[in-house]
Amino acid sequence: MSEVLFNGHAGRLEGRYHQSSNPSAPIALILHPHPQYGGTMNNKVVYTLFSCFQNLGFSVLRFNFRSVGRSQGQFEDGPGELSDATVALDWLQSVNPEARQCWIAGYSFGAWIGLQLLMRRPDINNFIAVSPPANEKDFSFLAPCPTSGLITQGCIDEIVTPSSVTALVKRLNTQRNVSVDYAMIEDADHMYNNHLVDLYKVVGHYVLDAMKKKAPAKKRRGRRKKNELQEDDTLLLENGSADDSDDFDDDIDTADDDFDDDEK
Secondary structure, X not given: OEEEEEEEOOEXXXXXXEOOOOOOOOEEEEEOOOHHHOOOOOOHHXXXXXHHHHHOOOEEEEXXXXXXXXXXXXXXXXXXXXXXXXXXXXXXXXXXXXXXXXXXXXXOHHHXXXXXXXXXXXXXXXXXXXXXXXXXXXXXXXXXXXXXXXXXXXXXXXXXXXXXXXXXXXXXXXXXXXXXXXXXXXXOOOOOOOOHHHHHHHHHHHHXXXXXXXXXXXXXXXXXOHHHHHHHHOOOEOOEOOOOHHHHHHHHOOHXXXXXXXXX
16 A cells, blocks of 8 residues: 555645556545544545455555645535545546446545545446435435445444435435445444444445446356356455455454554
């Protein structure tokens, strides 16, 4: 992982970037929660998402919105942060011109920004929205939602009401040709305290399943060996098999050890 700086419309933006060894690896952009409530790219949920995509072989970028950390500019509560996300995605695509897929993932305020970016960028193939603030922000712009994705929500979230997110998911799933998966994580609060590994698993397995569905089919005869099936999926964990869910679970059960404790 490396520190990166790139130019936004309000000045310099800072980020953390992981480059996959595979030039055609998919890419993912991770967006952090509300800057005025302590949200940064080092937030534990953001780091969880970043680590998940990294371990699944993606090239992945997380960055600070304007006014956060070393990122320049002033907070704008939406328009400016959407501009930042647009620039960040442009940068990520510029250094990965052969990427075969593009994902957006955001947490809370970052989920709201990410879904707005989704509406403006047809090159985004899928999304992860963690605890989107449906009780505080207007999501009517998702009409229609342009692609399928995953929304997660903690059952005891004290900031984003679970009922508002459930209603959002139901509305999105009435639209044609879109399937939004919904994962309610039992006993998880807004910060996913003591449930970060659960979030990691839910997101990781969703990404694996979605990538397999989008992978081009190859015609072969006869019984297939497991390693051949893995090659056809075109998505391998950097430290193990993408098809072996037991190994995947073992790898992420220790994820909490890497999380920062000083950010919310």
